[in-house]
Amino acid sequence: MSFDLVELPALSRFTVDRREPLRGDRQRIAQLWPKARVLTIDAHGRTLVADRGTRLVDRPATDFGDAPPDTAVLLGEQDGVAYWAVPRTEDETDVVAPPGRAWFRPELTDEPQWLDLRAVGALLDDTGAGLFTSAVALFHWHRSARFCSAxxxxxxxxxxxxxxxxxxxxxxxxxRTDAAVICLVHDGADRVLLARGEGWPEGRYSVLAGFVEAGESLEACVAREIEEEVGVVVGGIRYLGSQPWPFPRSLMVGFEAVADPGEPLRLADGEIAQAKWVDRVDVRRALAEPGSVPDLLLAPGASIAYRMIQSWAAAG
Structure with missing residues (x-):
C-alpha cells in the first residue's frame, strides 16, 4: 500500500517572493529598505523567537543604518515589505553555549529566546519557516565560502x-546544495522499518537517509543506502517530496520503498546503532503521545522524516 505526504514538510513552506532580479535591483532595494524587517542569526544558526517558538522576532531595518549592511542577505519581499537577515555580532555575548541535542525537546516560553530552526521550524507559520530556513542556509554557505575555490x-x-x-x-x-535521499521503508502493509543512528539519544528512531554520490541517480542512491545501512533489498521506490535541510546545506529528497520484514537486518558499523520493524498502531501512538510507546521516540516535527512517518501512519 502506497501513500502520499499529508502536508508539505515544515521547512518546505515559504510565502515571500524570492525571485532573483530583486537581489540586484539597487533602486528597488533602496526604496524598500526603510520599511524592511531584519532577522538576526547567531553563529549557531539560532534566531530570536517568541510566543513559545511560533513567532520570529525581527527588527526595523533602520536599526541597522540607512542601507543594508555588507553582511546582510535578502530573504525576499511580501506585500511591499522586504525581509533581510544579518549575522549576530561577536560583541553580543549574552548567547549561551551551543544547545547540542536540546533541540529535540526545547523548553519553550512566551518570552523571547534564541532557538534553532530544528526546534521551531514546525511551529512557525509558512512565512516564518521560509524566512528562517533561507537565512540559516545562506549564512552556513557564507561562512564556508570566504575564499575562492579556484x-x-x-x-x-x-x-x-x-x-x-x-x-x-x-x-x-x-x-551550494548537497542532494540527499531519505526513505521510509515499509512492508506494503502495516509495518515500517525505523533505525537509530550512532550517537542519537536512546529510543530516538527515524527513517533511513544518505547522500547522493557522484554519477548516481536518486533511486539508485535509495537502494544502495538502505542495503548498506541495514542490509535490506528494497523495491517499489517512489518519490514523495523534498525539503531543504540547511545543516549545513542539504536538500532531502523523500521516497518510500517496500522490503521484506523477513530479511535479516545487518547494521552498518559506526552508523546505525539499532533498527527494527514497528507496527502502524505503535507509530500512531508514538505520534499522538510522545513517550507513550517504550523505546520509540520519533523524528522531530521540523524534519521531512516526521512528515513521512506521519503520512504513512495516517494512510492505513
Missing part, C-alpha cells in the same frame, strides 16, 4: 548575499 583569494558578498565574488580573480560563487 585561486584561494578572499571573496566578498554580492547580489544581496546570494553570491560571492573573488577579489583576486573575479570568479563568482553561488550557494
Amino acid at each position: 585561486c584561494g583569494g578572499r571573496t566578498e558578498s554580492v547580489k544581496s548575499g546570494w553570491a560571492r565574488v573573488c577579489e583576486q580573480c573575479g570568479r563568482e560563487e553561488y550557494p
Whole structure:
C-alpha cells in the first residue's frame, strides 16, 4: 500500500517572493529598505523567537543604518515589505553555549529566546519557516565560502548575499546544495522499518537517509543506502517530496520503498546503532503521545522524516 505526504514538510513552506532580479535591483532595494524587517542569526544558526517558538522576532531595518549592511542577505519581499537577515555580532555575548541535542525537546516560553530552526521550524507559520530556513542556509554557505575555490583569494558578498565574488580573480560563487535521499521503508502493509543512528539519544528512531554520490541517480542512491545501512533489498521506490535541510546545506529528497520484514537486518558499523520493524498502531501512538510507546521516540516535527512517518501512519 502506497501513500502520499499529508502536508508539505515544515521547512518546505515559504510565502515571500524570492525571485532573483530583486537581489540586484539597487533602486528597488533602496526604496524598500526603510520599511524592511531584519532577522538576526547567531553563529549557531539560532534566531530570536517568541510566543513559545511560533513567532520570529525581527527588527526595523533602520536599526541597522540607512542601507543594508555588507553582511546582510535578502530573504525576499511580501506585500511591499522586504525581509533581510544579518549575522549576530561577536560583541553580543549574552548567547549561551551551543544547545547540542536540546533541540529535540526545547523548553519553550512566551518570552523571547534564541532557538534553532530544528526546534521551531514546525511551529512557525509558512512565512516564518521560509524566512528562517533561507537565512540559516545562506549564512552556513557564507561562512564556508570566504575564499575562492579556484585561486584561494578572499571573496566578498554580492547580489544581496546570494553570491560571492573573488577579489583576486573575479570568479563568482553561488550557494551550494548537497542532494540527499531519505526513505521510509515499509512492508506494503502495516509495518515500517525505523533505525537509530550512532550517537542519537536512546529510543530516538527515524527513517533511513544518505547522500547522493557522484554519477548516481536518486533511486539508485535509495537502494544502495538502505542495503548498506541495514542490509535490506528494497523495491517499489517512489518519490514523495523534498525539503531543504540547511545543516549545513542539504536538500532531502523523500521516497518510500517496500522490503521484506523477513530479511535479516545487518547494521552498518559506526552508523546505525539499532533498527527494527514497528507496527502502524505503535507509530500512531508514538505520534499522538510522545513517550507513550517504550523505546520509540520519533523524528522531530521540523524534519521531512516526521512528515513521512506521519503520512504513512495516517494512510492505513
